Amino acid sequence: MSRPLLISDCDEVLLHMLRHFSDWIGEAHGFDLALDATSFRDAVRERETGLPVAEERVWPLLDGFFDSEMHRQNVVPGAIEALGTIGEVADIVILTNLGDEYHTSRVEQLEAFDIRHRVLCNRGGKGRPVRELIAEMRPSVAVFVDDLAVHHQSVAKHAPDVWRLHMIAEPRSAVHMPPAPHAHARIDEWEEARGWILQRFDEGPAKA
Numbered sequence: 001m002s003r004p005l006l007i008s009d010c011d012e013v014l015l016h017m018l019r020h021f022s023d024w025i026g027e028a029h030g031f032d033l034a035l036d037a038t039s040f041r042d043a044v045r046e047r048e049t050g051l052p053v054a055e056e057r058v059w060p061l062l063d064g065f066f067d068s069e070m071h072r073q074n075v076v077p078g079a080i081e082a083l084g085t086i087g088e089v090a091d092i093v094i095l096t097n098l099g100d101e102y103h104t105s106r107v108e109q110l111e112a113f114d115i116r117h118r119v120l121c122n123r124g125g126k127g128r129p130v131r132e133l134i135a136e137m138r139p140s141v142a143v144f145v146d147d148l149a150v151h152h153q154s155v156a157k158h159a160p161d162v163w164r165l166h167m168i169a170e171p172r173s174a175v176h177m178p179p180a181p182h183a184h185a186r187i188d189e190w191e192e193a194r195g196w197i198l199q200r201f202d203e204g205p206a207k208a
Contacts, residue, residue, distance in 0.1 A: 004090035004201040005139035006083075007130055007162070009097065009146040010106065014079045014115065018170045020072035021065050029061070036176040066102055075113045076169040078190030083115060085194055090201060092117040093133060097148075099123055126151040127158030134159055141205050143197050149180035156182040161205040167193060 011017035022033035030047050037043035044053040044061065083092060096106055100121045107119050122129050126146065134142055143163040144155050152164045166183035168174035179186035184206065187193040200206075 002091070002138055003140065005133070005137055005142040006086050006090050006092045006197060007095050007133060007142060007144045008083075008092065009148075009151070010094055010110070011073075011096070012076075012147040012169045012173070013145055013167050014076055014083075014094070014110070015073045015113075016076055016170060017065075017073055018173055020069065020074075021062070024065055024069050024072065025061055028064075031061075035170065035172040038177065066098060066105070070105055070109050073109065075115075076190065078194075079169075080113060080115065082190040082194040082197075083117070086197060087117075089198070091137065091139065093137075094119045095126055095129060095133075096121055097123070097126070097151075125154030125158075127154030127156070130155050130162060131159040134162065141201055141203070143200050145193070145197075149182070152180040152182040161207070163197075163200040163206045165193060165196065 008014060018033065018035060025031040025033060025044065031053060032045045032047050034043045034045055041055045041058055042052045044058045045051060046053060086092065094110065094117055096119060098106060098121050103119060103121050106121070110119065120129060130144055141163070143165060145165045145167050146152060147166070147168045149166065152166060155162055155164055164183040166180040166186040168177055168188050174188045185196060187196055
């Protein structure tokens with residue numbers, strides 16, 4: 001056993017992304033982003049008609065943003081301070097939902113905000129990589145933080161003894177999104193989340 005472990009997502013947990021993606025697709029493509037949409041695939045809309053953009057056109061937009069627009073992103077309030085406090089007692093790994101081709105860019109982006117922790121890239125559900133991290137690092141207790149309900153479901157399936165915190169740092173989106181059913185808690189601000197995470201470290205592993 002080693003120290004506790006925090007496994008954190010990046011976009012809309014540590015760095016704001018949606019507001020900047022919205023600005024960019026408006027400027028570059030004439031699209032709007034409906035932050036009240038419950039599914040990202042339905043959130044990108046034609047500005048003139050208000051109709052959703054075809055799904056096969058949406059995902060390349062995300063790649064386009066991360067190819068050239070990551071410099072727009074800014075840190076979520078309280079994230080740096082929370083990571084500093086948590087890092088005094090626990091290891092921290094950032095598990096970001098990007099392909100390996102973006103690893104260097106993500107590391108450099110986070111380091112620009114003085115966030116210097118191990119970064120792992122992942123496509124698809126995060127349950128398996130979380131389970132692999134637990135097997136590798138053997139923490140005394142682990143907490144997983146992510147903004148997407150699908151990843152909490154995946155972690156609940158593959159690593160059920162990991163505490164799961166649902167966080168959506170973009171207020172205009174958070175107000176429309178219900179708590180993830182497979183998360184143990186929903187907290188959208190780091191000041192409160194920091195205390196919740198530290199308490200879980202004291203409690204030990206979650207009960208499946």
